[in-house]
Amino acid sequence: MSHPELDDLLGKGWRKPAFVKNALLRWTLIVGFIAYLIAAYMTIEVDWGRVYEGLDRGWAFVLAFTSPDFISRWSDIWSGLMESIVMTVAASVVGILISIPIGLGAARNIAPLPVYVICRGIVAISRALQEIIVAILLVAIFGFGPLAGFLTLSFATIGFLSKLLAEDIEAMDKVQAEAIRASGARWTQWVNYGVQPQVMPRLVGLSMYRIDINFRESAILGLVGAGGIGATLNTAFDRYEYDTAAAILILIIGIVMALEYLSGIIRARVQ
Amino acid sequence: MPVVEHEGAQIWRRRTTGQSLVRWFGWLLGVAVFVYCWQIISESTTWFFVWDAPRIANDIWTRATPPKWDYITQLGRPIWDTLNIATLGTIIALFLAVPVAFLAARNTTPSALFIRPIALLIIVSTRSINSLIWALLLIAIIGPGVFAGVIAIAIRSIGFCAKLLYEAIEEIDHTQVEAITATGASRWQIMAYGIVPQILPAFAGIAVFRWDINIRESTVLGLVGAGGIGLQLSASLNVLAWPQVSLILIVILAAVMISEWVSAKVRGAII
Amino acid sequence: MLRLQKLTKTYKTGDQALKAIDLDVPKGQVLALIGPSGAGKSTMIRCINRLVEPTSGEVLLDGVDLVKLGSGALRKARREMGMIFQEYALVERLTVMENVLSGRLGYVGFWRSFLRRYPQSDVDEAFRLLDRVGLLHMADKRADELSGGQRQRVGICRALIQNPKLLLVDEPTASLDPKTSRQIMRLITELCQERGLAAIINIHDVALAQMFVPRVVGLRFGEIVFDGLPSGLTPDKLTEIYGEEDWEATIEKVDDDEEIEAAE
Numbered sequence: 001m002s003h004p005e006l007d008d009l010l011g012k013g014w015r016k017p018a019f020v021k022n023a024l025l026r027w028t029l030i031v032g033f034i035a036y037l038i039a040a041y042m043t044i045e046v047d048w049g050r051v052y053e054g055l056d057r058g059w060a061f062v063l064a065f066t067s068p069d070f071i072s073r074w075s076d077i078w079s080g081l082m083e084s085i086v087m088t089v090a091a092s093v094v095g096i097l098i099s100i101p102i103g104l105g106a107a108r109n110i111a112p113l114p115v116y117v118i119c120r121g122i123v124a125i126s127r128a129l130q131e132i133i134v135a136i137l138l139v140a141i142f143g144f145g146p147l148a149g150f151l152t153l154s155f156a157t158i159g160f161l162s163k164l165l166a167e168d169i170e171a172m173d174k175v176q177a178e179a180i181r182a183s184g185a186r187w188t189q190w191v192n193y194g195v196q197p198q199v200m201p202r203l204v205g206l207s208m209y210r211i212d213i214n215f216r217e218s219a220i221l222g223l224v225g226a227g228g229i230g231a232t233l234n235t236a237f238d239r240y241e242y243d244t245a246a247a248i249l250i251l252i253i254g255i256v257m258a259l260e261y262l263s264g265i266i267r268a269r270v271q
Numbered sequence: 272m273p274v275v276e277h278e279g280a281q282i283w284r285r286r287t288t289g290q291s292l293v294r295w296f297g298w299l300l301g302v303a304v305f306v307y308c309w310q311i312i313s314e315s316t317t318w319f320f321v322w323d324a325p326r327i328a329n330d331i332w333t334r335a336t337p338p339k340w341d342y343i344t345q346l347g348r349p350i351w352d353t354l355n356i357a358t359l360g361t362i363i364a365l366f367l368a369v370p371v372a373f374l375a376a377r378n379t380t381p382s383a384l385f386i387r388p389i390a391l392l393i394i395v396s397t398r399s400i401n402s403l404i405w406a407l408l409l410i411a412i413i414g415p416g417v418f419a420g421v422i423a424i425a426i427r428s429i430g431f432c433a434k435l436l437y438e439a440i441e442e443i444d445h446t447q448v449e450a451i452t453a454t455g456a457s458r459w460q461i462m463a464y465g466i467v468p469q470i471l472p473a474f475a476g477i478a479v480f481r482w483d484i485n486i487r488e489s490t491v492l493g494l495v496g497a498g499g500i501g502l503q504l505s506a507s508l509n510v511l512a513w514p515q516v517s518l519i520l521i522v523i524l525a526a527v528m529i530s531e532w533v534s535a536k537v538r539g540a541i542i
Numbered sequence: 543m544l545r546l547q548k549l550t551k552t553y554k555t556g557d558q559a560l561k562a563i564d565l566d567v568p569k570g571q572v573l574a575l576i577g578p579s580g581a582g583k584s585t586m587i588r589c590i591n592r593l594v595e596p597t598s599g600e601v602l603l604d605g606v607d608l609v610k611l612g613s614g615a616l617r618k619a620r621r622e623m624g625m626i627f628q629e630y631a632l633v634e635r636l637t638v639m640e641n642v643l644s645g646r647l648g649y650v651g652f653w654r655s656f657l658r659r660y661p662q663s664d665v666d667e668a669f670r671l672l673d674r675v676g677l678l679h680m681a682d683k684r685a686d687e688l689s690g691g692q693r694q695r696v697g698i699c700r701a702l703i704q705n706p707k708l709l710l711v712d713e714p715t716a717s718l719d720p721k722t723s724r725q726i727m728r729l730i731t732e733l734c735q736e737r738g739l740a741a742i743i744n745i746h747d748v749a750l751a752q753m754f755v756p757r758v759v760g761l762r763f764g765e766i767v768f769d770g771l772p773s774g775l776t777p778d779k780l781t782e783i784y785g786e787e788d789w790e791a792t793i794e795k796v797d798d799d800e801e802i803e804a805a806e
Contacts, residue, residue, distance in 0.1 A: 006673040014639060014665045016658045017682045037362075040355040046418045054413035061412065082311070090308040093301075128524055132403065132491045136508065141328045143320035146312045220403045223495060227315070233404065237411045245408070249400060256399040449593055450631035450697075454704055455620035455648025456655075463656050464644050468635040 061242045068250055069243035073236070077248060080232035084218040087149045087228055091218075092211045094150075095157025100203075102158060103165030110169060110195065119162065126159025131217050135226040146227030153214045153221075160213070164206050165199065172198045201270045208263030215259060219252050331513060338521060339514035346503060346522060352417050353499035353526070356492065357485035360424025365478055368429050372436035379440055379466065390433075398430030402488045406497040417498035424485050424492070431484075432477050439473035440466065475541045483534035490523045500526075543569040543740055544590070544708055549599035551585050551764075559585040561764040562599065567708070572734050572741045574751035574772075577761035578784050583744040586761070587710045590742070591623045592616060603708070621648035624701030626730070628713035630693040634686040638677065638696050641685050642668045645703035664703070671699040675729065691722035695729070702733060709734065709741035715750065723747070727754045748775065 020026040070077065105111045105119035131152055138148040172195065180194030222230025229248060236245040286294070320327075373379045375390035406423035413419055443466060451465035493501020500519060507515040544567040551560040559582040567573060575583050588594035590601055592608060601608040608619050624645070632641045646664045647655055654660065660668075672678045675695040685693065694714060701709055711730060715723035727743075731754045734741050745751045751758055752772040760768030760775075760783035768779050 005678055006669060009669045009678070010666050011662065012665075013662065014660075014668075014681075016637065016640065036358075040359055043351065044355060044359075044417045044421065047414060047416070050414040051418070058412045061408065083315075086308040086311045090305060090312060093305050128527055130487055130491060130527075132494065133504075133520065133523070136494075137331075140331060141324050143317050145315050145317070147316040147321065150312050216399060216401060220401045223403060223407070230404075234407060237407050240411065249404075253396050253399045257395055444634075446627060446629055446631040447633050450625065450627055450700070451633070451644060451647065453591055453593060453620060453623070453625040453710075454645050454700070455617040456644070457617060457647075457652060459652045460647045460655055463652070464633060464636070464640075464647065468633050471635065 057240070057242075061246070064242035064246040065250070067243060068247035069241070070247045073232070073241070073244045076232045076235075077229070077244070077251070080222065080229035080248075081251060083146050083149075084215065084222075084228040084230075087146050087153060087218045087221070088211060088215045091150050091153030091157060092207070092214050095154040095210070095214075096161060096207050098154070099158045099161035099165065103162040103169065104191065104195075106162055106166035107169035109174075110191070119166075123159050123163045123166070126155055127163065131156050132220065132224060135221050136224050139225045144225040144227075149218060149221040149226035149228055152226060153217060156217065157210055157214060161203075161206060161210055165203060168199045168202050169195060201267075204270045205263070205267040208259075208266055212256065212259045212263060216252075216256060335513040335517040337514070338518035339512075340518065342515050342518050343522070346500065346519070349493070349500040349503050350522065350526070352420075353486070353489045353501075356417060356420040356424055356489040356497075356499050357482060357530075360421045360489070361428060361478065361482045361485050363421070363425035364428030364432055364481070365474075367425070368432035368436060369474075371429060371433040372440060373462075375433060376437040376440035378443070378445070379462075390437075394430040394433050394437075396430070397426055397428075398434065400427070402427035402492065403495055406492050406495050410496050415496035415498075420489060420492045420497035420499055423497055424489055427488070428481050428485060432481055435477045436470065436474060439470045439477075443469040472541060476538055479534045479537045479541075483530045486530035487527050490526060543567060543604060544742075545600075545602040546586075546590070547600040547602065549586070549589060549601060550597050551582070551589055551594065552597045559764050560589065560596070563764070563766060565759065565766065565769075567740050567742065569707075570734075570738045570740055571757060572731055572739075572743065572755055573757040573759055574743045574745050574755040575759050575761060576745060576748055576751055576783065579746070581761040582764040583761055584712055585764075587625075587712050587742060587744055590710060591620050591625060617648055621704050622706050623708045623710055624704045624706035626694070626697050626701050626709065626711045626714050628716045630690070630697045630717075632685040632693055632696055632700075635684065637682050637684055638672070638688070639668060639681045641696050642672060642699045642703055645700040648704065667703055668699070671702055672696075674733075675699060690718050691726060694718065694722075694726050698726075698730060698733065702737070707740065709739055709743075711741055711743040713744050713746065715745065715747065723750060724753075731755070748780065 018026055020029065102119045102122060105115045106123055108116055111119065134155055135148060135152040138151050142148050142151070176198060177190070177194035181190050185193060218228045218230075219233070220230045222228040222232065223234055225231070229252070233245060233248050236242075236248065371390050371393055374381070374386050375394060377383065377387070380387045380390070402423050405426050406419055409419040409423050413422075447469065448461060448465035451461050456464065489499050489501075491501045491504075493499045493503065494505045496502070496505075500523060504516065504519045504523075507513075507519060544565075546563050546565040549560055549563040549565075550558070552558050563586060575586065577583050585594055589596040590608070592601075596609055599609070603619060603622060606619065608616065611619055633644065636644070640658065643658075643660050643664060644655075646660060650660060650664070669678065669681070672681055675698060677692060677695055677699075680688065680692065685696065688696065709730070714726055714730060718726060727750055730741065730743070733739070743751070743755065752775060755772060758768065758770065758772050758775060759766060760779070762783050762785065767782055768775070
């Protein structure tokens with residue numbers, strides 16, 4: 001049985017069709033990327049002698065994890081850690097409370113247009129500015145201390161939570177909400193009965209996740225003077241006290257793991 | 272259904288008396304914790320500065336505007352460095368994250384008892400610690416500069432990428448792997464034909480997503496001396512050159528928005 | 543050619559999926575394996591090429607016991623057995639051609655397969671097979687762009703390019719419409735005749751099995767309860783395999799007993 005199509009193909013090689021069909025574009029992309037990598041590599045000045053010297057210190061740091069020193073700076077570690085936790089708790093509470101109305105306002109399907117635009121604006125600003133930059137500005141304005149850290153974390157929480165909450169509300173099941181509205185409920189009642197039950201599990205889950213992030217972030221705010229464990233950690237590095245630094249890092253990792261575990265349990269119970 | 276007898280009539284309640292008591296106690300405890308946290312923050316705050324804050328904010332604003340536009344000529348190199356830190360850091364992280372993810376996924380790990388916990392420990396510890404802290408540590412070890420920034424971003428990203436990737440690996444369709452196994456393929460061939468094609472889209476998505484985050488993070492690494500535009504920010508802050516600070520903040524905002532746009536475009540093209 | 547001796551599979555949960563199965567499949571014979579779901583059909587097929595490890599017993603392929611083979615020798619033995627799956631099990635993000643060529647993985651080294659540089663003879667054979675099942679024009683399409691029947695044809699090509707002696711076919715028509723099901727069954731049996739292949743076809747559709755296959759084996763609770771010509775599948779035999787009547791009888795009997803007790 002002869003088949004013209006088949007006879008054409010037999011004996012010819014076969015190549016996998018390329019991901020980018022246009023050959024010129026494909027080669028431009030490949031060559032451009034390699035050229036970029038070379039250029040980037042060339043412009044990084046690495047002092048290999050310094051790196052080589054540092055290997056000893058790096059190894060000393062790794063060893064420090066086997067014998068972390070919790071004791072000699074315990075009072076510093078304790079006060080720093082407490083400050084971090086206090087900032088996390090206070091900022092999470094305030095941030096979550098504020099982000100609920102803003103989240104409602106930023107959902108197009110339940111908020112009028114002017115409210116929507118304002119709330120979306122707040123969310124956009126909060127998300128575009130990173131925590132550490134906000135912290136620098138707030139420290140400049142309010143002075144050193146945990147107040148600046150607290151305000152920073154609250155502000156960041158609002159951007160994070162309001163956006164996700166708004167997206168969740170926009171994606172909710174319309175029929176359930178309409179059924180409540182059809183019963184003649186007021187707007188507040190409608191939100192309470194028609195919207196809240198649908199988004200509550202996810203709100204709880206996201207809040208737990210944000211508490212986790214807030215704690216992690218609170219560990220670096222101290223670097224710019226906004227309170228928390230970061231200042232203690234910075235001092236430990238400056239003094240080359242790797243065993244104390246290792247102790248602090250172990251505490252941070254431990255608390256983050258505990259928080260993740262806890263949030264896993266809570267999320268499983270809520271959903 | 273909890274019901275209360277009141278003057279001979281049955282009244283429906285949402286919760287029993289015991290349940291309500293527990294809830295009230297929970298709320299009370301929550302409020303008490305929050306008030307306590309707030310007190311700690313308040314104690315370590317110099318309230319004089321806070322009352323003075325509007326004036327200071329106004330003062331900073333007048334000094335910072337207008338931004339010193341011609342300073343941008345000196346920002347070319349720092350922006351290039353920032354881009355390199357994010358890009359090279361992401362590439363290194365991806366190379367390291369792939370093996371970690373395969374060791375951590377339940378269906379590909381060689382030993383669920385010994386190797387998987389180690390891989391999970393790597394993921395948790397690199398993920399819990401902010402890139403600024405990694406940068407601090409690396410600067411103490413190998414000295415300040417762009418190189419420390421690249422490594423800091425790379426380490427921080429390993430856990431993030433490996434976690435998302437191993438979740439993708441655990442979700443693959445097992446029958447496709449079975450089919451490749453049945454042809455008599457070797458272990459590596461099963462990997463290349465049965466598993467890799469299934470996780471490739473997730474991998475590309477993760478890479479671009481993390482690159483976007485890394486651009487944000489690398490803009491501030493300079494605050495601790497790890498290269499990039501953050502160095503200029505920190506130098507300008509130290510000499511209170513507010514017009515330069517405002518220009519740098521505008522540049523950072525632009526970089527963040529551009530990277531978000533690029534990553535959204537690329538992800539749209541892949542998926 | 544293929545002989546199962548006392549093949550037993552007990553899962554960790556304690557479920558005994560196969561109870562000392564003995565079966566002989568001569569060269570070139572196509573047989574259908576029927577039985578209710580959970581009877582152990584799928585487990586039996588997977589025990590033959592050791593996608594599922596048998597608990598005890600022997601799987602003799604041309605006199606070699608597959609159960610005792612090490613991983614390298616097992617891979618060589620798997621090349622002799624092509625497998626066709628229920629949900630096609632194509633690697634969906636690869637092209638049709640790559641899926642067909644993946645049947646040669648047992649024959650080519652890792653780097654050759656990784657770089658998609660298959661020997662010319664394999665590429666030619668892949669084109670011939672695709673032409674035989676009428677999908678030559680689809681060679682460079684991605685597998686997830688194909689319809690169900692087309693995918694199963696690609697799955698058949700992947701199994702045949704292994705140049706096997708035996709086909710293991712697991713519910714080939716379960717996700718297909720009746721017309722496509724017949725076409726696929728016809729294609730499989732025709733190809734087996736053309737190439738002189740033996741095949742074990744798991745199938746739940748008895749009528750379809752009777753239409754195409756010269757020998758039927760009925761499996762129930764991990765035991766062979768029927769082995770013979772399709773014409774021998776009388777309603778009584780079917781009842782024995784699928785056991786619906788039996789089940790009703792049990793219920794009736796219990797009811798009767800209760801009535802008697804109540805009367806007393």
